[in-house]
Amino acid sequence: MNHPTTDLLDPPAALLPGLRPGTKEVRVRLAPSPTGSVHIGNVKTGLYNWLLARGQAKRLGLEGSFLLRIEDTDRNRYVEDAAVQLLDILRWFGLEWQEGPDVGGPHAPYVQSERLPIFQERAHHLVATDHAYPCFCTPERLAAVREAQQARHEPPGYDRHCRVIPAGEAADRVAAGEPHVIRFKTPRDGETTVDDVIRGPIVTANETLEDAVLLKTDGYPTYHLAHLVDDHLMEITHVIRGAEWIPSAPLHVLLYAAFGWEPPAFIHVPLILAPGGGKLSKRHGATTMAEFREQGYLPEALMNYLALLGWSFDATTEIFSPEDLLKKFSVERLSASPATFDYQKLRWINQHYINHILTLDDLTSRVIPFLARAGMIGANAAHTDHPDYAAVREATALLKDRLETLADAPEHMGPFLVEDLPDYDSALLVPKKTEPAAAQRGLEATLALLPGLDLTDEAAAEVRLRALAEELGLKTGQLFMAIRVAATGRTQSPGLFGTLRVIGRERLERRLAAAIDRLAAQPA
RNA sequence: GCCCCUAUAGUCUAGCGGCCCAGGACGUCACCCUUUCAAGGUGAAGAUCGCGGGUUCGAAUCCCGCUGGGGGUACCA
Numbered sequence: 083m084n085h086p087t088t089d090l091l092d093p094p095a096a097l098l099p100g101l102r103p104g105t106k107e108v109r110v111r112l113a114p115s116p117t118g119s120v121h122i123g124n125v126k127t128g129l130y131n132w133l134l135a136r137g138q139a140k141r142l143g144l145e146g147s148f149l150l151r152i153e154d155t156d157r158n159r160y161v162e163d164a165a166v167q168l169l170d171i172l173r174w175f176g177l178e179w180q181e182g183p184d185v186g187g188p189h190a191p192y193v194q195s196e197r198l199p200i201f202q203e204r205a206h207h208l209v210a211t212d213h214a215y216p217c218f219c220t221p222e223r224l225a226a227v228r229e230a231q232q233a234r235h236e237p238p239g240y241d242r243h244c245r246v247i248p249a250g251e252a253a254d255r256v257a258a259g260e261p262h263v264i265r266f267k268t269p270r271d272g273e274t275t276v277d278d279v280i281r282g283p284i285v286t287a288n289e290t291l292e293d294a295v296l297l298k299t300d301g302y303p304t305y306h307l308a309h310l311v312d313d314h315l316m317e318i319t320h321v322i323r324g325a326e327w328i329p330s331a332p333l334h335v336l337l338y339a340a341f342g343w344e345p346p347a348f349i350h351v352p353l354i355l356a357p358g359g360g361k362l363s364k365r366h367g368a369t370t371m372a373e374f375r376e377q378g379y380l381p382e383a384l385m386n387y388l389a390l391l392g393w394s395f396d397a398t399t400e401i402f403s404p405e406d407l408l409k410k411f412s413v414e415r416l417s418a419s420p421a422t423f424d425y426q427k428l429r430w431i432n433q434h435y436i437n438h439i440l441t442l443d444d445l446t447s448r449v450i451p452f453l454a455r456a457g458m459i460g461a462n463a464a465h466t467d468h469p470d471y472a473a474v475r476e477a478t479a480l481l482k483d484r485l486e487t488l489a490d491a492p493e494h495m496g497p498f499l500v501e502d503l504p505d506y507d508s509a510l511l512v513p514k515k516t517e518p519a520a521a522q523r524g525l526e527a528t529l530a531l532l533p534g535l536d537l538t539d540e541a542a543a544e545v546r547l548r549a550l551a552e553e554l555g556l557k558t559g560q561l562f563m564a565i566r567v568a569a570t571g572r573t574q575s576p577g578l579f580g581t582l583r584v585i586g587r588e589r590l591e592r593r594l595a596a597a598i599d600r601l602a603a604q605p606a
Numbered sequence: 607g608c609c610c611c612u613a614u615a616g617u618c619u620a621g622c623g624g625c626c627c628a629g630g631a632c633g634u635c636a637c638c639c640u641u642u643c644a645a646g647g648u649g650a651a652g653a654u655c656g657c658g659g660g661u662u663c664g665a666a667u668c669c670c671g672c673u674g675g676g677g678g679u680a681c682c683a
Binding site: 153235236237263278284287292294305326331391394396421422426427428429548 | 621
C-alpha cells in the first residue's frame with residue numbers, strides 16, 4: 083500500500099508511533115508515588131519516558147518534554163521525605179525533567195495532593211453525566227460480598243449494588259452527608275480496545291471490567307481518576323508505564339471516552355523479573371536506586387544496563403552512553419516480554435565503565451567518597467588540590483582494572499593509601515617451595531638495595547630485582563611474591579613494580595623491615 | 607478460579623517468510639599474555655528457535671490450541 087502524495091505531505095510526526103497528526107510536541111511523564119525508595123523498575127520506565135521525549139522526539143524535529151508528577155493520593159502509604167529523595171536519586175541517575183514539583187511549569191502544581199478540587203470536580207461531572215455514581219457500600223459489606231463470591235467459586239468483584247439507586251435518592255443521601263465513594267459506571271456490554279504501541283490492539287470484553295472506585299471516601303482520587311485527569315490536563319501524548327497497568331487500561335480508555343477526551347498513546351513496558359523468577363526483592367541484591375548507588379554502581383552504567391533490559395538498538399551494540407541512548411533510542415525497538423535482572427551483567431558493564439570509559443580524574447573523584455567513608459583518606463579529599471587527591475589518583479590508575487563497583491575501592495586500594503598495613507598472615511610471606519629463611523634473606527637483600535633503587539623507574543627496578551633473585555638463587559616469582567606480600571599484605575596485587583612505585587620508598591622500607599621482623603620472630 | 611500479557615542457549619537479546627541447520631553480549635570452560643590476581647586477546651561448549659497442529663513451494667518469523675512464565679482481580683499505585 084503506497085500513498086505517494088500523502089506520504090510526502092505527512093509531517094515528521096507520522097514517524098513516531100502513537101503521535102496524532104499535527105502534534106508537534108511529545109509530552110511524557112513519570113508519575114511515582116512517594117511510598118518509600120524508588121524501585122529500579124520505576125527508574126526503567128522513567129528512563130524510557132525520558133528517552134522518548136528528549137531523544138527520539140527531538141531527533142524527529144518535535145518538541146519533547148519529560149514531566150515529573152508526584153502521585154500521593156494514598157494517605158495511608160505516604161512516607162515523609164520520600165518525594166525529596168525521589169527527586170534527588172532521579173537526578174543522580176541522570177534524568178532531567180522540564181516540568182515538575184521542584185521546577186514548576188505551566189500545569190503546576192505537580193503534586194496530586196495539591197490538586198484535590200480538580201479531581202473532585204471531575205468525579206462529580208461524571209456523576210452528573212451519568213458515567214459514575216455514588217456508592218454507599220461499607221468496607222464490611224464489600225468484604226462480605228467478596229467472601230460469599232469466593233465461597234461460591236465466583237470471580238470476586240463489586241456487585242454493583244449501588245449502581246441501581248435512583249440518582250435523586252443517591253443525591254439526597256450524599257447531601258445528607260452519608261459516607262460514599264464515586265464509582266465508574268462501566269458499560270455492561272461491548273468491548274474496548276487499547277492500542278498498545280508495542281503490542282498492537284488489545285481487545286477486552288467490557289463485562290470483565292469492574293465499576294472501579296474513582297473517588298474515595300476521604301475525598302482523594304484513586305489512581306484511575308487522578309492519573310487520567312492529570313495526563314489530560316498536562317497534555318500527555320504518550321503514557322509509558324509498567325505492564326502491570328495493562329489490565330486496567332481498558333477502564334482508562336472508557337474513562338477518556340466518558341470525559342469526551344482523546345486518549346494518549348499507551349506503551350506498556352515489561353516488568354523486571356528476579357533471577358529465580360517472580361518479583362525482584364531484597365533477597366536477590368539491590369532493588370532500590372539508593373541501594374545501587376550505595377553499592378557503588380555508576381549512574382551511566384546503570385542506565386546502560388537498564389536500557390538494554392527490554393530494548394535493543396541492533397544485533398551487536400551493547401555500550402551506550404546517555405548521549406548515545408538519546409541519539410539511538412526508539413520505542414519501536416522496545417520488547418514486549420519481561421526480562422530477568424542479571425546482576426552479573428550489570429557488574430560487567432559497571433566494571434567496563436570504570437576501567438575503560440571514565441577518565442582517570444572522573445573515576446578518582448567518584449571513588450573518593452567510598453574511600454573517605456572507609457576512613458582511608460581525609461573527608462575533604464574530593465578536590466584536586468587536596469593532598470590525598472593525588473595519592474588516590476595514582477592508586478586508582480593502578481587498580482581500576484579490578485574494580486567492579488566503586489564500593490570495591492577500599493578493599494583494593496587500602497594498602498596504597500594507609501600508612502601501615504593491617505595485620506596479615508605471616509605465612510603468606512613464604513612463597514611455595516621456599517623456606518622462611520630464604521624469604522627473609524630475599525627481603526633483607528631487597529631492603530638493603532632500596533636506597534640505590536629508583537622506584538619511579540619501573541623498568542630499571544625490575545631489572546635490578548630480577549638480578550637480585552638470581553644472585554640469591556631464588557626464582558623471580560618467589561622473590562617477587564615475598565616482596566609483594568611484604569609491601570601489600572596480600573598475595574594478589576597489580577604488577578609488582580607499579581605497586582612499589584605507588585607505595586613509595588618510605589612506606590616500602592617500613593613494610594619490608596616489619597616483614598623481616600615477622601619472619602625472624604617465627605619459630606625456625 | 608476468572609481476565610490479560612508473554613515465549614530464540616543459564617541470562618539479556620538480533621532475527622520482522624527464503625541471506626539462519628540462528629548472530630552478538632554476560633556467565634561457563636580452554637589457551638595466550640604473565641612475578642601473583644585482575645584486565646585484555648583468542649577460541650570452545652551451550653538453542654531440535656517451549657510443545658502440537660495448521661497456512662505456504664518455503665516458518666524462529668503468519669494463524670490456532672496447549673504448556674511454561676509474568677501480571678491483574680483493593681476506597682494501593
